[in-house]
Amino acid sequence: MTKNTSLNISRDLALNLEEIIGQCIAILGIRGSGKSNTAGVIFEELLKHNYPLTIVDIDGEYFGLKEHFEVLVIGSGGNVDIEIDLESAAEIAEISLEKSIPLVLDLSSYLAEERNEFLKNYLKRIWSLAGKLRRPYIIGIEESHEFIPQGIRTELKELIARIALRGRKRGLGTIIISQRSAKVEKDVLSQAGMLFLHRVVHEADMRVYCDLLPWRKSEVKEVITHLGTGDSVYVNGETILPIYIRERETFHAGFTPSLEVIATPQLKQVSQSIVAAIERAKKGKKHSQEGKLQQEIMRIKEKLAKKDQAIQQLEEVARTLGYIKFEVPSLVTAINPQKPAHSEKMANLTEEQHSAKQSLPTAVLYKSAISTAKPAVTDQNKTNRKQNGLPLAVMRHIESITTRVGRRDIPERRLLSFLINRAPAIYSAAQLAAWIGCAPEIIETIPLQNLLDLNLVVRERRIGGYHYRSNLKPFVLKEFSLYQPDIREKEFHLITVILKKNLTALA
Numbered sequence: 001m002t003k004n005t006s007l008n009i010s011r012d013l014a015l016n017l018e019e020i021i022g023q024c025i026a027i028l029g030i031r032g033s034g035k036s037n038t039a040g041v042i043f044e045e046l047l048k049h050n051y052p053l054t055i056v057d058i059d060g061e062y063f064g065l066k067e068h069f070e071v072l073v074i075g076s077g078g079n080v081d082i083e084i085d086l087e088s089a090a091e092i093a094e095i096s097l098e099k100s101i102p103l104v105l106d107l108s109s110y111l112a113e114e115r116n117e118f119l120k121n122y123l124k125r126i127w128s129l130a131g132k133l134r135r136p137y138i139i140g141i142e143e144s145h146e147f148i149p150q151g152i153r154t155e156l157k158e159l160i161a162r163i164a165l166r167g168r169k170r171g172l173g174t175i176i177i178s179q180r181s182a183k184v185e186k187d188v189l190s191q192a193g194m195l196f197l198h199r200v201v202h203e204a205d206m207r208v209y210c211d212l213l214p215w216r217k218s219e220v221k222e223v224i225t226h227l228g229t230g231d232s233v234y235v236n237g238e239t240i241l242p243i244y245i246r247e248r249e250t251f252h253a254g255f256t257p258s259l260e261v262i263a264t265p266q267l268k269q270v271s272q273s274i275v276a277a278i279e280r281a282k283k284g285k286k287h288s289q290e291g292k293l294q295q296e297i298m299r300i301k302e303k304l305a306k307k308d309q310a311i312q313q314l315e316e317v318a319r320t321l322g323y324i325k326f327e328v329p330s331l332v333t334a335i336n337p338q339k340p341a342h343s344e345k346m347a348n349l350t351e352e353q354h355s356a357k358q359s360l361p362t363a364v365l366y367k368s369a370i371s372t373a374k375p376a377v378t379d380q381n382k383t384n385r386k387q388n389g390l391p392l393a394v395m396r397h398i399e400s401i402t403t404r405v406g407r408r409d410i411p412e413r414r415l416l417s418f419l420i421n422r423a424p425a426i427y428s429a430a431q432l433a434a435w436i437g438c439a440p441e442i443i444e445t446i447p448l449q450n451l452l453d454l455n456l457v458v459r460e461r462r463i464g465g466y467h468y469r470s471n472l473k474p475f476v477l478k479e480f481s482l483y484q485p486d487i488r489e490k491e492f493h494l495i496t497v498i499l500k501k502n503l504t505a506l507a
Contacts, residue, residue: 022168029198064251075106089121145183417507
């Protein structure tokens with residue numbers, strides 16, 4: 001692969017291969033505007049110069065690149081070279097990056113959840129391995145608004161955004177392709193170093209173009225609405241050019257159907273050594289998973305055996321306790337054997353008093369015996385049993401939660417304190433960031449997610465995105481329900497008050 005090589009994309013544009021390395025490129029436009037043709041032309045130019053890449057194809061349209069190039073198409077469908085399972089993502093990513101094999105991931109037959117999971121594992125491995133190899137590599141993502149949607153947070157979206165915005169140092173580039181500009185994450189589009197803007201008609205998409213182009217809104221609308229098929233506005237830094245993209249040289253499976261019969265051309269076959277490497281990766285993964293499952297089964301069996309043993313021991317203890325009996329007179333003597341005056345007092349009771357005392361229930365006699373013993377013992381028992389009006393075990397649980405939250409970073413503690421003190425009010429991430437004095441991106445990535453995981457904060461989806469509020473009261477009801485019936489509504493309220501005070505103080 002030679003860096004100082006011109007790419008034949010348009011007669012109106014002189015673009016060098018070196019400018020592509022680590023670049024985030026956005027290709028936008030409605031269906032029929034020439035958007036997919038532009039993406040295909042760029043992929044053709046990269047493949048001509050042996051630039052390794054992955055094309056995420058959710059419509060099964062890019063297998064036609066095999067007409068001129070040795071590209072491995074994997075996935076599920078009639079045009080793939082190798083059928084793969086969802087568990088092989090990381091191994092296939094390794095082979096593509098390490099051996100510089102261009103891939104088309106045909107995910108057209110997968111459900112949305114399946115393809116998202118596959119792509120997440122695939123790109124995770126690409127990201128981690130690229131940090132070690134540091135080789136030029138580019139990832140093209142068709143219909144990218146489905147993977148990096150505006151206003152919706154997912155792990156896959158964060159991963160793609162990270163590659164698009166920070167992949168340059170690792171040699172990773174991205175090509176974001178979408179027919180709905182307004183639905184693509186704006187942070188990614190605004191940071192794209194190279195743009196190919198085709199015609200759009202939707203007002204929301206036009207507003208995105210107005211943000212990307214340094215023109216007045218009326219000028220943007222005038223230029224964009226008059227673009228023909230294949231026409232594009234090319235933006236690269238301060239360079240803004242109207243250009244016409246050449247037509248693809250390879251078969252375009254995404255053409256609009258017509259009455260004309262179009263035959264699929266002869267496609268290049270992929271080297272058998274590459275196919276064999278993928279098959280070995282699939283088998284290795286399968287055996288590895290079977291081994292892990294066997295280990296997990298053995299671990300669970302060992303846990304169950306230990307639990308059964310513990311249950312047997314507890315049953316033995318329970319049976320033993322069932323034979324223990326309490327005799328009040330001996331208990332009284334044992335508690336305070338040093339006071340014979342008490343025995344004399346008992347002996348001097350009148351027959352009527354003694355008879356009345358004998359007729360009391362055992363529980364009352366037991367309580368009476370304790371009350372006539374050392375007062376210090378009674379006070380100590382009360383101290384061990386309750387603190388702040390709550391059982392000691394409950395107070396320890398409160399301390400454990402406080403300690404756990406106290407280990408969190410300052411932004412998390414400040415966020416939690418703010419929401420608890422203003423419950424039940426609800427706030428957007430931007431509002432929270434303004435109140436505690438930091439950027440929205442900082443609290444959205446980790447602090448808010450951690451608080452959601454702890455269940456101390458909940459979020460609701462509203463107009464304008466997610467909003468957040470305190471979840472302290474439901475958290476207390478769920479977390480301390482195991483202490484019922486020893487604690488009731490009054491105690492739950494007291495726990496909430498104490499936790500509110502403790503967690504607010506942590507800020």
